[in-house]
Amino acid sequence: VKFxxxxxxxLLDIPSTCKSPQQMFGAIAKTYMAEKLNIHPNNMTxxxxxxxxxxxxxxxxxxxxxxxxxxxxxxxxxxxLAKMLKEAGIDFNSLEDEDxxxxxxxxxxxxxxxxxxxxxxxxxxxxxxxxxTKETLEKVDFEAVRGIQGIKEAxxxxxxTDVKVAIASGLGNARKLLEEIRAGKAEYHMIEI
Numbered sequence: 001v002k003f004x005x006x007x008x009x010x011l012l013d014i015p016s017t018c019k020s021p022q023q024m025f026g027a028i029a030k031t032y033m034a035e036k037l038n039i040h041p042n043n044m045t046x047x048x049x050x051x052x053x054x055x056x057x058x059x060x061x062x063x064x065x066x067x068x069x070x071x072x073x074x075x076x077x078x079x080x081l082a083k084m085l086k087e088a089g090i091d092f093n094s095l096e097d098e099d100x101x102x103x104x105x106x107x108x109x110x111x112x113x114x115x116x117x118x119x120x121x122x123x124x125x126x127x128x129x130x131x132x133t134k135e136t137l138e139k140v141d142f143e144a145v146r147g148i149q150g151i152k153e154a155x156x157x158x159x160x161t162d163v164k165v166a167i168a169s170g171l172g173n174a175r176k177l178l179e180e181i182r183a184g185k186a187e188y189h190m191i192e193i
Contacts, residue, residue, distance in 0.1 A: 002057055003171055008178050021120060022048045022055055023064050026071030047074045049081050121165055121192035125156060132159040151177050166191045
């Protein structure tokens with residue numbers, strides 16, 4: 001969001017008004033889970049481990065909280081977690097597997113792909129497709145955009161409408177994609193950065 005605010009303020013109608021999965025989880029933890037566990041949200045600490053350093057800034061935004069309580073309290077990068085485990089002498093690869101604790105019951109297949117690059121977009125696309133067609137979207141064929149590494153696009157027919165989507169990995173690729181959109185050289189129904 002900060003990237004859009006500072007670099008592409010003329011395109012602020014593009015970002016989704018939904019919170020990111022990180023912030024959605026934090027909000028649910030501090031409301032639903034807090035109530036379920038009978039814990040005051042001020043007495044909970046939500047820690048997020050993310051590959052993107054921008055998530056640290058995102059979690060600190062004042063509007064991403066409720067009544068003065070931030071949705072996410074601490075964001076660690078995956079590198080910081082790896083360093084912490086190494087310093088503690090923990091060999092992650094030798095840890096025994098454990099079952100997912102399912103704090104909110106079953107999850108959908110779409111939840112599994114949230115963490116992958118483009119996962120939120122694909123999950124939203126699959127959900128819309130399945131709601132509208134009552135069928136399963138088998139595969140989304142993403143292709144590199146004109147040979148640019150890090151930007152992929154796909155067109156999916158959803159109930160008779162071709163929906164064009166794109167995924168940009170990293171802010172450098174996001175800049176390239178948004179400059180194409182700004183110049184009128186590309187048009188998408190949905191993008192993920």
